Amino acid sequence: MALAQRLFRTKPTEQIVAEGGHGEGGELRRTMSLWQLTLFSVGATLGTGIFVILGQAVPKAGPAVVLAFVLAAITALFSALSYAELAGSIPVSGSSYSYAYATLGELVAWICGWCLMLEYAVSVAAVSVGWGEYLNSFLEGLFGWSLPAAITHSPGQDGGVVNVTAILIVLLATWLLLRGASESATANAVFVLIKIAVLVFFCVVAFTAFRAGHFSPFAPMGVAGVTAAASQVFFSYIGFDAASTAGEEAKNPKRDLPLAIILSLAIVTIVYVLVAVAAIGAMPWTDFDPERTEASLSYIVNLATGATWPGLIVSFGAVVAIASVVLTVIYGQTRILFAMSRDGLIPHIFQKVNPRHQVPVANTLIVAAFISVLAGLVPLGQLAEATSIGTLFAFAIVNIGVLVLRYRSPDLPRSFRTPLFPATPVLGTIFCVIVMAGLAGVTWLAFGLWMLAGLICYFLYGYSHSRLNTEVPR
Template structure:
């Protein structure tokens, strides 16, 4: 078999599903219900985005930012429907990595998994750094405390030595993950319900100061402003695919994974639109400051009530929101590495399962160490923006995978079928590349360097240890 055919050799779907849940030393435990899976995706999606990005998007679109959130949701929906079909057809932990292995072959699967490693590790480190900043602001508002810069900033920043607050939230998430998937899902459910309650509280408070005149004119920047804002707020929808990484710990994955993905996107969209309407109704869009967005919701809550207690509750919600994102995204990364290790593409230690806890302990600890170093010692800066391009690339692969698998294996049992096929996945691919095209040049450079590093790692280790390639006669 030629090198090209080996690199593009697909793994049979039935084999991927049959291997699901099995690791070295034990199996993963199926404990997660539809409710828990849905909240996992909501937990990964509903994070810092709505607390920060709304303040950045309003000046671009004016009151039509509400329409921008709807447009971004429609864009995300194309990919969400494709994820739902493949998650129901291939219900394993590898998410888009496993879907690519079944449809486009090993090299594309590796590239997809490599993109997800970038997305998950750097995004967790970035939001962990943000958690320290929100925690500091919350403590200062509540008690007048201000944590020293030496433990809340990275080396190279003003007064920074090591960002201990960022490391702290990573360690807290690790402790929950090591207790088991069911315990992690329960903790996440509590976090998610708290932050949904806080955002609904914000809406109630903001609506007390609602002024209909704030929506006139509705689209002062025209269609161009709406589309520019939609491109920006699209990234606050990233995370709906988190449930697909729990395919081997779901009680009924073929039925529940598609439902969880679509349901989580619907929940998040309703919340985003409500918050956007309440925020613009309570404060004229011209007063939103794009340079100081971190506390925009807190400021609006304070203005609506004429006091600081409401803003304090919203700040608390931001702290909880980020904690939930750290937990769910770290979970997703460990499960994708688990699937890649089972295929031989990364070292065997990543698929070792603790027989008592039934979780990949060594995998989780290695991921924790890597993320803690990133979060505590490295100012991430624009590197964090590279997570967006990796995510969009993975989304495009999933949309293309639906097209390929429908063509090659029309006989496969599918618990969910993407509606309006083939238009939906085709539009999903197009929209992903349109949003990618609008990203900054430095982001493309970072992405290219990361891909180069990934190809080197694959040919030095993954290709040599691939279990699928080991079966190919030389």
């Protein structure tokens, strides 16, 4: 085959689905229900973003930040609908990597998988880094003391030596994941219900101090302020695709994966809008300080009650929120690597399944070790911000994939069809490109270097080890 043919050769959808669940030494176990899948996506999405994003977004849009959350949700919805269609058609662990392999070819699939490595591994390390700070905020409010900076900050950061707390939360998530997919899903469900309960508590307390006058004027910065805030809060919606990485461990993937993706986005949007309305109603938008974002929700409930214990509960919610994100994102990372390994693009150790627990143990341990080093020892800087581009790139690929698969395989069984086709995936792609274009130049530079490293890895290993390209050409 010619080089271009090999690089862009697609993998038949029926072959991808037939290989689903099978790994070296065993199979993944189908144990996850619709409820657990939905909470997996909610767990990956509803992180610390809402605890800090208001303090950054409100000064840009004023009370109209509520509209900014809705606008960002609509932007995310276009991509979510595309994910739902492909997840129902190709219900495997690879998520957008596998969708790209079926529609746009191996090289694009590799690039997509490489982007997902950036999104999952680096973003979860960045989230873990902040866990010690939230833990300290909680400990200070409860006991009046905190852990030393040497073990709660990364090297070069305010006296940090090794971020032990970041490593600990990664190890806790790893321990849960090694127990099995069902056990991990149950633990995540508990985490998610706790953090939703904490945010509902925030809303109830904040509404006791609600003042309708705080919403006038509603949009002091005009339409430009709303769109600027929407671009910022959009990243609080990233994670709704987490359920798609559980395609081989879902009980009824063709029905449940599309529902889980859409339900999770709906749940997160409702929570975000309620929190935004409650926060603005309790405190004038001009009092929001972008320099004190970590404590904005805690400060509001303390202000509303004249006590400190409500802020303590909100701080606890942030601690739990990070634990849930770390758990679900590491899970997603391991399943994508599992699919890539099965295709031969990365070493086969990543597809080895432990016959007892029916999970990829070696894969999970390698990912956990890598993330622990990143979180504990490496200042992530702009690389963490580059995860936004990696995620948006994967979203764009999924939207394009829906268009390609509809025209190439119109009779393929689909448990969910994106409405208003082809407008929905086209708009999804356009919105992703618009948001990407608004990111800083240094973020693009970090992303470019990451892509260059990925292409080098592909041509040094993946190209020659690809299972698809060692088969007889079709």
